[in-house]
Amino acid sequence: MENRLDSLFGALADPTRRAILTLLLEDDMAVTDVAEPFAMSLAAISKHLAILTRAGLISQEKRGRVNWCKLEPDAMRELTVWVQGFGQFEPVNLDAFERFLNAELGDGTEAAPEA
Amino acid sequence: MENRLDSLFGALADPTRRAILTLLLEDDMAVTDVAEPFAMSLAAISKHLAILTRAGLISQEKRGRVNWCKLEPDAMRELTVWVQGFGQFEPVNLDAFERFLNAELGDGTEAAPEA
């Protein structure tokens, strides 16, 4: 019985999978293109993508013979909620609060991630 | 070469370890007392605690023959930073904002998440 947090944290525990998520921040991508920067087989990447999908961190939609991968930010939000469940027992965390404000209340033009 | 996020997420991927962290929210505890609620050997818990320590999520300090375990909230903060690195590229998220406020500014009496 694997619960939601198990698969979420488990998916994020692998550096290849985190790198894939970072790639997908830029744009939706086909499986082959996701695989391109990595020094491992397409099949391996395909498995990683399946794990990310099971965790709800991405979704995959097949159009023609191309399987498009798309980031699902809602899953990340679940994480935030859990993590902040711990934060709330610290003295009010003003640093995190400030970062949150900067992130959420920015100018909204959604500039590219920089790097 | 295991990086910081690998060990952080890896440590959090196990439900027993998350439950231990929840226990430690209440108070610092001796290894034996941490182990008490779990249906597994003391040695197993001792290993889990070592993993949490390596991830920086807790610290252990030996006083006499008892090894005291203490939550280290800074590690959780690292996580928040990483997670919010993704969140900041979403369209402004008022739901999350509201939850953040509740979590940060709540009265702190609510129970810990995921027993």
Place this chain on the structure above:
DNA sequence: CACATATTCAACCATTTGGTTGACGATGTT
């Protein structure tokens, strides 16, 4: 000293994980 308590260590085991390769089923292209 003799004994109990707290914790880790070491060896072992089953299962999961992360990777490989080669074959395969779809879907596009010429």
Place this chain on the structure above:
DNA sequence: AACATCGTCAACCAAATGGTTGAATATGTG
């Protein structure tokens, strides 16, 4: 029809993970 491309499947493998037990090591206590 013939071929190429996209992606998954299946079988396999080595290494890591999560657990066990029993012995060992400190450290308290009568």
